[in-house]
Amino acid sequence: MDRNADAPWSKFDPEVYVDLNYRTPLEVDLLIVRSLRDYFSRCFAGSVPDSVRGVDVGAGANLYPALSMLPWCEKILLLEYARPNVAYLERQVSPGGLDPAWDAFWQVLREAPAYRDVDPRGRLGEIVRVERGNLFDLDGQRRWDLGTMFFVADSMSECPEEFRRGVRCFMNALDEGAPFAVAFMKESVGYHVGEHHYPAYRVNEDRAREALAPFARELEIHDLHHSVRPGHEGMLLALGRRNTEVAVP
Ligand SMILES: C[S@@+](CC[C@H](N)C(=O)[O-])C[C@H]1O[C@@H](n2cnc3c(N)ncnc32)[C@H](O)[C@@H]1O
Numbered sequence: 001m002d003r004n005a006d007a008p009w010s011k012f013d014p015e016v017y018v019d020l021n022y023r024t025p026l027e028v029d030l031l032i033v034r035s036l037r038d039y040f041s042r043c044f045a046g047s048v049p050d051s052v053r054g055v056d057v058g059a060g061a062n063l064y065p066a067l068s069m070l071p072w073c074e075k076i077l078l079l080e081y082a083r084p085n086v087a088y089l090e091r092q093v094s095p096g097g098l099d100p101a102w103d104a105f106w107q108v109l110r111e112a113p114a115y116r117d118v119d120p121r122g123r124l125g126e127i128v129r130v131e132r133g134n135l136f137d138l139d140g141q142r143r144w145d146l147g148t149m150f151f152v153a154d155s156m157s158e159c160p161e162e163f164r165r166g167v168r169c170f171m172n173a174l175d176e177g178a179p180f181a182v183a184f185m186k187e188s189v190g191y192h193v194g195e196h197h198y199p200a201y202r203v204n205e206d207r208a209r210e211a212l213a214p215f216a217r218e219l220e221i222h223d224l225h226h227s228v229r230p231g232h233e234g235m236l237l238a239l240g241r242r243n244t245e246v247a248v249p
Helices: 014-022 027-043 064-072 084-093 101-109 120-127 160-172 205-215
Strands: 055-058 075-082 126-132 145-148 179-185 191-193 196-198 216-226 236-241
Touching: 014 084, 014 191, 027 064, 027 101, 027 216, 027 236, 055 064, 064 075, 064 101, 064 145, 064 205, 075 084, 084 120, 120 126, 126 160, 145 160, 160 179, 160 205, 179 196, 205 216, 205 236
Parallel strands: 055 075, 055 145, 075 126, 145 179
Antiparallel strands: 179 236, 191 196, 216 236
8 A cells, every 4th residue: 555655756747747737727626716715705704814824735736725815814834745846836936936827727716806906926925935844744733724735635645544644634733713625536546747656545525524524613525526537536625614722633
């Protein structure tokens, strides 16, 4: 069984990954971005608390979770383990660095009032920090007020225990009441980026609910019946809020 530490993360090619997944926006990603936009707008309707800190865990080569958090946050951390992805993210948030590929996602976000007056390029540079780190080292360490984790706990190991631990480490890093969005590939048997193979755990809706529910309130799991390649059966998008202040072991 391929565990997280066994996969060739240092060989992960962000440009190939973007070409495969995001350069031509897929209907399902645009659907997810609309859901993030509307969910966060609902969560922060009325007033946005001061100094909201956001985190995207395993950000990889995907900027849309960070873009979806831009209007709400004073600071956003992009935490990523693979060095080539860390370098990619640093380029994206540097002045003039954002690839125009991400504009299509911003166009969807800016249909909502909170996003309309935000300059994504300027704001990414102002508030986003990129850090190399391991999701498994997060346990109980830091607290964020808004969090996203897209295709990470399910797409980094074949091991059921590592999937549950990944979810737990993410959820335990969130403060009480923090809105979160988590996405999983459904029933994925692994994936290729260029010539390298990466492991996955076969998540279904029940397994996703079982892993997230101890940490969540108002949990919604949306089964998105879109397949983007052979070897999986759609995507799951979980939205909700962190339930208690106490870290669940
Ligand atoms: C399938 S990619 C998802 C990337 C991105 N979030 C997205 O939505 O496309 C899985 C990501 O998890 C990262 N990853 C793998 N193991 C990790 C770990 N232990 N801690 C943090 N990130 C990890 C990988 O480097 C990769 O960027």
